[in-house]
Amino acid sequence: MSVDLPEPGTVRPGGRTARVRSAVLRAAADALIEHGFGHIDLADIARRAGVGKTTVYRRWGTVPGVVADLLAQMAETSQPRSDTGTLRGDLLALAHLIRRTLTDPLQGPLFKAVIAAATCDEQAAEALHRFYAIRIAEWAPCVERAAERGEVPAATDAAEVVRAVSAPLYYRLLASGEPLEPAAADRAAEAAAVAAEAGAFAP
Protein backbone atom coordinates (compact mmCIF):
# COMPACT_ATOMS: atom_id res chain seq x y z
CA MET A 1 0.00 0.00 0.00
CA SER A 2 1.32 3.42 -0.98
CA VAL A 3 0.57 6.58 0.95
CA ASP A 4 -0.79 9.64 -0.86
CA LEU A 5 2.25 11.89 -0.95
CA PRO A 6 1.66 15.52 -1.89
CA GLU A 7 2.79 16.61 -5.37
CA PRO A 8 6.14 18.42 -5.29
CA GLY A 9 5.63 22.16 -5.09
CA THR A 10 2.24 22.02 -3.43
CA VAL A 11 3.30 22.28 0.19
CA ARG A 12 5.80 25.11 -0.15
CA PRO A 13 4.68 26.98 -3.24
CA GLY A 14 6.39 30.27 -2.35
CA GLY A 15 9.80 31.77 -3.08
CA ARG A 16 12.19 29.38 -4.75
CA THR A 17 9.53 26.91 -5.89
CA ALA A 18 7.67 29.66 -7.73
CA ARG A 19 10.88 30.96 -9.29
CA VAL A 20 11.79 27.48 -10.51
CA ARG A 21 8.35 26.93 -12.04
CA SER A 22 8.48 30.28 -13.80
CA ALA A 23 11.99 29.68 -15.15
CA VAL A 24 11.18 26.14 -16.31
CA LEU A 25 7.97 27.16 -18.09
CA ARG A 26 9.74 30.05 -19.80
CA ALA A 27 12.58 27.72 -20.86
CA ALA A 28 10.10 25.10 -22.02
CA ALA A 29 8.35 27.64 -24.25
CA ASP A 30 11.69 28.72 -25.73
CA ALA A 31 12.75 25.15 -26.35
CA LEU A 32 9.42 24.23 -27.93
CA ILE A 33 9.61 27.25 -30.23
CA GLU A 34 13.18 26.42 -31.21
CA HIS A 35 13.09 22.63 -31.59
CA GLY A 36 9.38 21.76 -31.78
CA PHE A 37 7.65 19.12 -29.70
CA GLY A 38 9.41 16.24 -31.43
CA HIS A 39 13.03 17.11 -30.68
CA ILE A 40 12.98 18.20 -27.09
CA ASP A 41 14.16 16.73 -23.82
CA LEU A 42 13.74 17.78 -20.26
CA ALA A 43 17.49 18.00 -19.63
CA ASP A 44 17.71 20.80 -22.21
CA ILE A 45 14.81 22.63 -20.58
CA ALA A 46 16.49 22.30 -17.18
CA ARG A 47 19.77 23.65 -18.57
CA ARG A 48 18.03 26.68 -20.11
CA ALA A 49 16.17 27.34 -16.88
CA GLY A 50 19.38 27.09 -14.84
CA VAL A 51 17.81 24.34 -12.80
CA GLY A 52 18.80 20.78 -11.95
CA LYS A 53 17.30 18.27 -14.34
CA THR A 54 16.31 16.13 -11.36
CA THR A 55 13.93 18.89 -10.32
CA VAL A 56 12.23 18.97 -13.69
CA TYR A 57 11.85 15.20 -13.80
CA ARG A 58 10.47 15.14 -10.25
CA ARG A 59 7.92 17.94 -10.60
CA TRP A 60 6.75 17.45 -14.18
CA GLY A 61 7.98 14.02 -15.19
CA THR A 62 7.53 14.27 -18.95
CA VAL A 63 7.52 16.84 -21.74
CA PRO A 64 3.71 16.73 -22.07
CA GLY A 65 3.57 17.26 -18.31
CA VAL A 66 5.52 20.49 -18.65
CA VAL A 67 3.32 21.51 -21.59
CA ALA A 68 0.20 20.93 -19.52
CA ASP A 69 1.51 23.28 -16.83
CA LEU A 70 2.59 25.78 -19.48
CA LEU A 71 -0.95 25.76 -20.89
CA ALA A 72 -2.38 26.37 -17.44
CA GLN A 73 -0.17 29.44 -17.19
CA MET A 74 -1.07 30.58 -20.72
CA ALA A 75 -4.75 30.26 -19.81
CA GLU A 76 -4.29 32.76 -16.98
CA THR A 77 -3.25 35.64 -19.25
CA SER A 78 -6.37 36.86 -21.00
CA GLN A 79 -6.44 38.52 -24.39
CA PRO A 80 -8.54 41.70 -24.57
CA ARG A 81 -11.38 41.29 -27.03
CA SER A 82 -12.72 43.84 -29.47
CA ASP A 83 -15.99 45.74 -29.36
CA THR A 84 -16.56 47.30 -32.75
CA GLY A 85 -20.34 47.49 -32.39
CA THR A 86 -21.14 44.96 -35.10
CA LEU A 87 -20.85 41.17 -35.19
CA ARG A 88 -18.91 41.30 -38.47
CA GLY A 89 -16.42 43.76 -37.05
CA ASP A 90 -15.87 41.74 -33.88
CA LEU A 91 -15.50 38.42 -35.71
CA LEU A 92 -13.12 40.02 -38.18
CA ALA A 93 -10.99 41.28 -35.30
CA LEU A 94 -11.03 37.80 -33.73
CA ALA A 95 -10.05 36.11 -36.99
CA HIS A 96 -7.16 38.48 -37.55
CA LEU A 97 -6.02 38.12 -33.93
CA ILE A 98 -5.89 34.35 -34.38
CA ARG A 99 -4.15 34.68 -37.73
CA ARG A 100 -1.52 37.01 -36.30
CA THR A 101 -0.97 34.64 -33.38
CA LEU A 102 -0.58 31.53 -35.53
CA THR A 103 1.72 33.20 -38.06
CA ASP A 104 3.85 34.85 -35.37
CA PRO A 105 7.38 33.42 -35.56
CA LEU A 106 7.30 32.70 -31.84
CA GLN A 107 3.68 31.95 -30.98
CA GLY A 108 2.96 29.94 -34.14
CA PRO A 109 5.51 27.19 -33.44
CA LEU A 110 4.51 27.24 -29.77
CA PHE A 111 0.86 26.56 -30.61
CA LYS A 112 1.86 23.79 -32.99
CA ALA A 113 3.97 22.24 -30.26
CA VAL A 114 1.33 22.35 -27.53
CA ILE A 115 -1.26 20.87 -29.87
CA ALA A 116 1.17 18.10 -30.78
CA ALA A 117 1.70 17.45 -27.07
CA ALA A 118 -2.07 17.30 -26.56
CA THR A 119 -2.40 14.57 -29.20
CA CYS A 120 0.17 12.46 -27.33
CA ASP A 121 -0.87 12.93 -23.72
CA GLU A 122 -4.24 13.02 -21.98
CA GLN A 123 -3.09 15.47 -19.30
CA ALA A 124 -1.84 17.95 -21.92
CA ALA A 125 -5.04 17.44 -23.91
CA GLU A 126 -7.17 18.39 -20.92
CA ALA A 127 -5.05 21.48 -20.29
CA LEU A 128 -5.39 22.48 -23.95
CA HIS A 129 -9.17 22.05 -23.84
CA ARG A 130 -9.38 24.20 -20.71
CA PHE A 131 -7.24 26.83 -22.45
CA TYR A 132 -9.56 27.02 -25.45
CA ALA A 133 -12.69 26.87 -23.29
CA ILE A 134 -11.45 30.02 -21.57
CA ARG A 135 -10.44 31.80 -24.77
CA ILE A 136 -13.76 30.93 -26.42
CA ALA A 137 -15.72 32.10 -23.38
CA GLU A 138 -13.82 35.40 -23.49
CA TRP A 139 -15.06 36.08 -27.03
CA ALA A 140 -18.57 34.69 -26.69
CA PRO A 141 -19.97 38.04 -25.42
CA CYS A 142 -19.42 39.49 -28.93
CA VAL A 143 -22.05 37.09 -30.22
CA GLU A 144 -24.31 37.56 -27.21
CA ARG A 145 -24.33 41.32 -27.73
CA ALA A 146 -25.09 40.75 -31.42
CA ALA A 147 -28.06 38.66 -30.31
CA GLU A 148 -29.22 41.51 -28.05
CA ARG A 149 -28.92 43.89 -31.01
CA GLY A 150 -30.99 41.47 -33.11
CA GLU A 151 -28.19 40.71 -35.59
CA VAL A 152 -28.51 36.97 -34.93
CA PRO A 153 -31.28 34.77 -33.46
CA ALA A 154 -31.51 34.91 -29.67
CA ALA A 155 -30.92 31.15 -29.38
CA THR A 156 -27.56 31.35 -31.21
CA ASP A 157 -24.80 29.23 -29.64
CA ALA A 158 -22.20 31.95 -29.06
CA ALA A 159 -19.30 29.59 -28.40
CA GLU A 160 -20.06 27.71 -31.60
CA VAL A 161 -19.80 30.91 -33.62
CA VAL A 162 -16.42 31.69 -32.07
CA ARG A 163 -15.27 28.16 -32.88
CA ALA A 164 -16.54 28.56 -36.44
CA VAL A 165 -14.26 31.58 -36.88
CA SER A 166 -11.25 29.84 -35.36
CA ALA A 167 -11.58 26.43 -36.98
CA PRO A 168 -10.66 27.22 -40.60
CA LEU A 169 -7.45 28.94 -39.48
CA TYR A 170 -6.37 26.03 -37.29
CA TYR A 171 -7.34 23.60 -40.04
CA ARG A 172 -4.90 25.33 -42.37
CA LEU A 173 -2.17 25.39 -39.75
CA LEU A 174 -2.47 21.73 -38.77
CA ALA A 175 -4.07 19.75 -41.58
CA SER A 176 -4.28 21.19 -45.07
CA GLY A 177 -1.21 23.41 -44.82
CA GLU A 178 -2.41 26.31 -46.96
CA PRO A 179 -0.74 29.60 -46.06
CA LEU A 180 -2.53 31.69 -43.43
CA GLU A 181 -3.10 34.79 -45.54
CA PRO A 182 -5.17 37.74 -44.30
CA ALA A 183 -7.81 36.82 -46.91
CA ALA A 184 -8.30 33.49 -45.15
CA ALA A 185 -9.09 35.33 -41.91
CA ASP A 186 -11.53 37.59 -43.78
CA ARG A 187 -13.35 34.58 -45.25
CA ALA A 188 -13.46 32.75 -41.91
CA ALA A 189 -15.08 35.77 -40.21
CA GLU A 190 -17.46 36.47 -43.09
CA ALA A 191 -18.60 32.85 -43.40
CA ALA A 192 -19.21 32.57 -39.66
CA ALA A 193 -21.13 35.88 -39.60
CA VAL A 194 -23.34 34.91 -42.53
CA ALA A 195 -24.06 31.49 -41.07
CA ALA A 196 -24.82 32.96 -37.65
CA GLU A 197 -27.20 35.54 -39.13
CA ALA A 198 -28.98 32.77 -41.04
CA GLY A 199 -29.48 30.87 -37.78
CA ALA A 200 -27.13 27.99 -38.59
CA PHE A 201 -25.88 28.09 -34.98
CA ALA A 202 -29.33 28.33 -33.37
CA PRO A 203 -30.87 24.86 -33.18
Place this chain on the structure above:
Amino acid sequence: MSVDLPEPGTVRPGGRTARVRSAVLRAAADALIEHGFGHIDLADIARRAGVGKTTVYRRWGTVPGVVADLLAQMAETSQPRSDTGTLRGDLLALAHLIRRTLTDPLQGPLFKAVIAAATCDEQAAEALHRFYAIRIAEWAPCVERAAERGEVPAATDAAEVVRAVSAPLYYRLLASGEPLEPAAADRAAEAAAVAAEAGAFAP
Protein backbone atom coordinates in the same frame (compact mmCIF):
# COMPACT_ATOMS: atom_id res chain seq x y z
CA MET B 1 32.50 14.52 -51.04
CA SER B 2 29.60 12.10 -50.80
CA VAL B 3 28.13 10.32 -53.79
CA ASP B 4 24.38 10.46 -54.40
CA LEU B 5 23.31 6.99 -53.35
CA PRO B 6 19.84 5.87 -54.36
CA GLU B 7 17.23 5.67 -51.61
CA PRO B 8 16.77 2.12 -50.34
CA GLY B 9 13.88 0.43 -52.09
CA THR B 10 14.05 2.51 -55.24
CA VAL B 11 16.27 0.26 -57.35
CA ARG B 12 14.58 -3.06 -56.64
CA PRO B 13 11.01 -2.13 -55.70
CA GLY B 14 9.53 -5.56 -56.51
CA GLY B 15 8.98 -8.75 -54.54
CA ARG B 16 10.45 -8.69 -51.08
CA THR B 17 10.97 -4.93 -50.92
CA ALA B 18 7.28 -4.31 -51.63
CA ARG B 19 6.22 -6.92 -49.07
CA VAL B 20 8.45 -5.33 -46.44
CA ARG B 21 7.05 -1.85 -47.13
CA SER B 22 3.48 -3.13 -46.94
CA ALA B 23 4.13 -5.02 -43.69
CA VAL B 24 5.94 -2.09 -42.09
CA LEU B 25 3.26 0.46 -42.99
CA ARG B 26 0.52 -1.83 -41.71
CA ALA B 27 2.48 -2.40 -38.49
CA ALA B 28 3.13 1.33 -38.16
CA ALA B 29 -0.58 2.09 -38.44
CA ASP B 30 -1.37 -0.54 -35.79
CA ALA B 31 1.30 0.80 -33.47
CA LEU B 32 0.17 4.40 -33.92
CA ILE B 33 -3.43 3.44 -33.18
CA GLU B 34 -2.39 1.50 -30.09
CA HIS B 35 0.27 3.73 -28.54
CA GLY B 36 -0.18 7.10 -30.26
CA PHE B 37 2.59 9.12 -31.86
CA GLY B 38 4.27 9.91 -28.57
CA HIS B 39 5.01 6.43 -27.31
CA ILE B 40 6.27 4.60 -30.35
CA ASP B 41 9.62 3.35 -31.54
CA LEU B 42 10.75 1.84 -34.79
CA ALA B 43 11.97 -1.36 -33.17
CA ASP B 44 8.39 -2.13 -32.10
CA ILE B 45 7.15 -1.48 -35.62
CA ALA B 46 9.83 -3.79 -37.02
CA ARG B 47 8.88 -6.53 -34.57
CA ARG B 48 5.18 -6.29 -35.49
CA ALA B 49 6.06 -6.36 -39.17
CA GLY B 50 8.30 -9.39 -38.72
CA VAL B 51 11.21 -7.45 -40.16
CA GLY B 52 14.70 -6.59 -38.95
CA LYS B 53 14.80 -3.24 -37.19
CA THR B 54 17.92 -2.34 -39.17
CA THR B 55 15.77 -2.39 -42.31
CA VAL B 56 13.27 0.04 -40.87
CA TYR B 57 15.98 2.41 -39.67
CA ARG B 58 17.78 2.31 -43.02
CA ARG B 59 14.72 2.81 -45.26
CA TRP B 60 12.68 5.22 -43.16
CA GLY B 61 15.06 6.48 -40.51
CA THR B 62 12.54 8.01 -38.10
CA VAL B 63 8.94 7.64 -36.96
CA PRO B 64 7.81 10.73 -38.90
CA GLY B 65 9.54 9.23 -41.92
CA VAL B 66 7.39 6.13 -41.68
CA VAL B 67 4.30 8.29 -41.15
CA ALA B 68 5.11 10.27 -44.29
CA ASP B 69 5.21 7.06 -46.31
CA LEU B 70 2.05 5.83 -44.62
CA LEU B 71 0.28 9.04 -45.63
CA ALA B 72 1.43 8.59 -49.21
CA GLN B 73 -0.19 5.16 -49.19
CA MET B 74 -3.36 6.49 -47.51
CA ALA B 75 -3.58 9.16 -50.20
CA GLU B 76 -3.73 6.46 -52.90
CA THR B 77 -6.98 4.93 -51.62
CA SER B 78 -9.78 7.29 -52.59
CA GLN B 79 -13.06 7.61 -50.71
CA PRO B 80 -16.17 7.59 -52.92
CA ARG B 81 -18.04 10.87 -52.62
CA SER B 82 -21.78 11.37 -52.50
CA ASP B 83 -24.07 12.81 -55.16
CA THR B 84 -27.39 13.60 -53.55
CA GLY B 85 -28.34 16.26 -56.09
CA THR B 86 -28.21 19.19 -53.66
CA LEU B 87 -25.27 21.04 -52.11
CA ARG B 88 -26.74 20.63 -48.62
CA GLY B 89 -27.12 16.89 -49.08
CA ASP B 90 -23.59 16.45 -50.37
CA LEU B 91 -21.99 18.60 -47.67
CA LEU B 92 -24.02 16.78 -45.03
CA ALA B 93 -22.73 13.46 -46.35
CA LEU B 94 -19.17 14.81 -46.29
CA ALA B 95 -19.49 16.12 -42.75
CA HIS B 96 -20.83 12.82 -41.47
CA LEU B 97 -18.16 10.86 -43.34
CA ILE B 98 -15.49 12.95 -41.63
CA ARG B 99 -17.22 12.62 -38.27
CA ARG B 100 -17.45 8.85 -38.60
CA THR B 101 -13.80 8.68 -39.59
CA LEU B 102 -12.55 10.82 -36.70
CA THR B 103 -14.70 9.04 -34.10
CA ASP B 104 -13.80 5.58 -35.41
CA PRO B 105 -11.86 3.70 -32.71
CA LEU B 106 -9.16 2.84 -35.24
CA GLN B 107 -9.08 5.72 -37.71
CA GLY B 108 -9.56 8.47 -35.13
CA PRO B 109 -6.36 7.74 -33.18
CA LEU B 110 -4.54 7.19 -36.47
CA PHE B 111 -5.47 10.65 -37.73
CA LYS B 112 -4.47 12.21 -34.44
CA ALA B 113 -1.12 10.46 -34.67
CA VAL B 114 -0.32 11.46 -38.24
CA ILE B 115 -1.25 15.07 -37.51
CA ALA B 116 1.02 15.00 -34.47
CA ALA B 117 3.80 13.64 -36.66
CA ALA B 118 3.20 16.43 -39.17
CA THR B 119 3.66 19.08 -36.48
CA CYS B 120 7.05 17.59 -35.61
CA ASP B 121 8.53 16.86 -39.02
CA GLU B 122 8.55 18.77 -42.29
CA GLN B 123 8.54 15.64 -44.43
CA ALA B 124 5.46 14.26 -42.67
CA ALA B 125 3.82 17.70 -42.90
CA GLU B 126 4.24 17.78 -46.68
CA ALA B 127 2.82 14.28 -46.97
CA LEU B 128 -0.17 15.29 -44.85
CA HIS B 129 -0.80 18.38 -46.96
CA ARG B 130 -0.69 16.28 -50.15
CA PHE B 131 -3.14 13.84 -48.53
CA TYR B 132 -5.65 16.58 -47.74
CA ALA B 133 -5.13 18.29 -51.11
CA ILE B 134 -6.22 15.04 -52.76
CA ARG B 135 -9.18 14.44 -50.44
CA ILE B 136 -10.38 18.01 -50.84
CA ALA B 137 -10.03 17.83 -54.63
CA GLU B 138 -12.11 14.64 -54.60
CA TRP B 139 -15.03 16.46 -52.95
CA ALA B 140 -14.75 19.79 -54.77
CA PRO B 141 -16.95 18.59 -57.67
CA CYS B 142 -19.93 18.64 -55.27
CA VAL B 143 -19.57 22.39 -55.02
CA GLU B 144 -18.79 22.81 -58.71
CA ARG B 145 -21.98 20.98 -59.65
CA ALA B 146 -23.89 23.17 -57.18
CA ALA B 147 -22.46 26.18 -59.02
CA GLU B 148 -23.66 24.75 -62.34
CA ARG B 149 -27.12 24.27 -60.83
CA GLY B 150 -27.04 27.88 -59.64
CA GLU B 151 -27.13 27.03 -55.93
CA VAL B 152 -23.98 29.06 -55.28
CA PRO B 153 -22.19 31.85 -57.21
CA ALA B 154 -20.14 30.59 -60.16
CA ALA B 155 -16.94 32.08 -58.72
CA THR B 156 -17.25 30.04 -55.50
CA ASP B 157 -13.95 28.54 -54.31
CA ALA B 158 -15.00 24.87 -54.15
CA ALA B 159 -12.00 23.67 -52.14
CA GLU B 160 -12.62 26.40 -49.58
CA VAL B 161 -16.20 25.20 -49.06
CA VAL B 162 -14.96 21.64 -48.50
CA ARG B 163 -12.40 22.94 -46.01
CA ALA B 164 -15.15 24.96 -44.27
CA VAL B 165 -17.10 21.74 -43.68
CA SER B 166 -14.05 19.83 -42.43
CA ALA B 167 -12.47 22.49 -40.25
CA PRO B 168 -14.93 22.63 -37.32
CA LEU B 169 -14.72 18.85 -36.89
CA TYR B 170 -10.93 18.81 -36.85
CA TYR B 171 -10.93 21.83 -34.54
CA ARG B 172 -12.95 19.85 -32.01
CA LEU B 173 -10.73 16.80 -32.37
CA LEU B 174 -7.43 18.65 -31.98
CA ALA B 175 -7.99 21.93 -30.17
CA SER B 176 -11.18 22.56 -28.23
CA GLY B 177 -11.91 18.91 -27.42
CA GLU B 178 -15.71 19.04 -27.54
CA PRO B 179 -17.26 15.67 -28.39
CA LEU B 180 -17.82 15.00 -32.09
CA GLU B 181 -21.58 14.51 -31.97
CA PRO B 182 -23.67 14.07 -35.11
CA ALA B 183 -25.19 17.49 -34.41
CA ALA B 184 -21.74 19.04 -34.82
CA ALA B 185 -21.50 17.53 -38.30
CA ASP B 186 -24.97 18.83 -39.14
CA ARG B 187 -24.02 22.36 -38.06
CA ALA B 188 -20.69 22.27 -39.94
CA ALA B 189 -22.46 21.28 -43.17
CA GLU B 190 -25.32 23.73 -42.68
CA ALA B 191 -23.04 26.66 -41.86
CA ALA B 192 -20.80 25.98 -44.88
CA ALA B 193 -23.82 25.63 -47.18
CA VAL B 194 -25.39 28.88 -45.97
CA ALA B 195 -22.11 30.76 -46.28
CA ALA B 196 -21.45 29.34 -49.75
CA GLU B 197 -24.95 30.29 -50.93
CA ALA B 198 -24.41 33.82 -49.62
CA GLY B 199 -21.19 34.09 -51.64
CA ALA B 200 -18.82 34.12 -48.67
CA PHE B 201 -16.47 31.85 -50.61
CA ALA B 202 -16.65 33.79 -53.89
CA PRO B 203 -14.26 36.75 -53.68
Place this chain on the structure above:
DNA sequence: CTGTAAACACAACTGGAGTTCCATTATGAG
Protein backbone atom coordinates in the same frame (compact mmCIF):
# COMPACT_ATOMS: atom_id res chain seq x y z
C1' DC C 1 20.18 -20.12 -65.73
C1' DT C 2 23.81 -17.31 -63.64
C1' DG C 3 26.10 -13.45 -61.47
C1' DT C 4 26.00 -9.26 -59.10
C1' DA C 5 24.81 -6.05 -55.97
C1' DA C 6 20.49 -4.24 -53.73
C1' DA C 7 18.05 -5.10 -49.86
C1' DC C 8 17.72 -7.43 -45.64
C1' DA C 9 18.78 -9.96 -40.88
C1' DC C 10 21.40 -10.50 -36.81
C1' DA C 11 24.30 -9.22 -33.17
C1' DA C 12 27.35 -6.23 -30.95
C1' DC C 13 27.99 -1.60 -29.77
C1' DT C 14 27.08 3.30 -28.14
C1' DG C 15 25.15 7.59 -26.51
C1' DG C 16 22.08 9.87 -24.05
C1' DA C 17 17.37 10.14 -21.94
C1' DG C 18 15.50 9.11 -17.68
C1' DT C 19 16.36 7.26 -12.73
C1' DT C 20 18.30 6.89 -8.14
C1' DC C 21 20.86 8.34 -4.14
C1' DC C 22 22.41 11.46 -1.11
C1' DA C 23 24.01 16.05 0.16
C1' DT C 24 22.57 20.88 0.35
C1' DT C 25 19.45 24.80 0.51
C1' DA C 26 15.80 27.50 2.22
C1' DT C 27 10.51 27.68 3.17
C1' DG C 28 7.27 28.36 6.54
C1' DA C 29 5.44 27.00 11.07
C1' DG C 30 6.00 27.75 15.94
Place this chain on the structure above:
DNA sequence: CTCATAATGGAACTCCAGTTGTGTTTACAG
Protein backbone atom coordinates in the same frame (compact mmCIF):
# COMPACT_ATOMS: atom_id res chain seq x y z
C1' DC D 1 15.22 33.10 15.80
C1' DT D 2 15.14 28.03 15.45
C1' DC D 3 14.00 23.78 13.58
C1' DA D 4 11.90 20.17 10.75
C1' DT D 5 11.47 19.01 6.31
C1' DA D 6 9.97 20.39 1.50
C1' DA D 7 12.36 21.22 -2.41
C1' DT D 8 16.39 21.50 -5.09
C1' DG D 9 21.26 20.26 -6.90
C1' DG D 10 24.73 17.17 -8.57
C1' DA D 11 26.76 12.96 -9.84
C1' DA D 12 26.64 8.19 -10.62
C1' DC D 13 23.98 4.68 -12.64
C1' DT D 14 20.74 2.09 -15.78
C1' DC D 15 18.58 0.89 -19.83
C1' DC D 16 17.13 1.00 -24.33
C1' DA D 17 16.50 3.64 -28.80
C1' DG D 18 19.28 4.14 -32.52
C1' DT D 19 23.86 2.93 -34.96
C1' DT D 20 27.34 0.18 -37.00
C1' DG D 21 29.57 -3.87 -38.89
C1' DT D 22 29.18 -8.20 -41.15
C1' DG D 23 27.21 -11.97 -43.32
C1' DT D 24 22.91 -13.71 -45.93
C1' DT D 25 19.13 -13.58 -49.08
C1' DT D 26 17.05 -12.36 -53.33
C1' DA D 27 15.52 -9.13 -57.18
C1' DC D 28 16.53 -8.49 -61.71
C1' DA D 29 19.73 -7.69 -65.71
C1' DG D 30 21.94 -10.30 -69.33
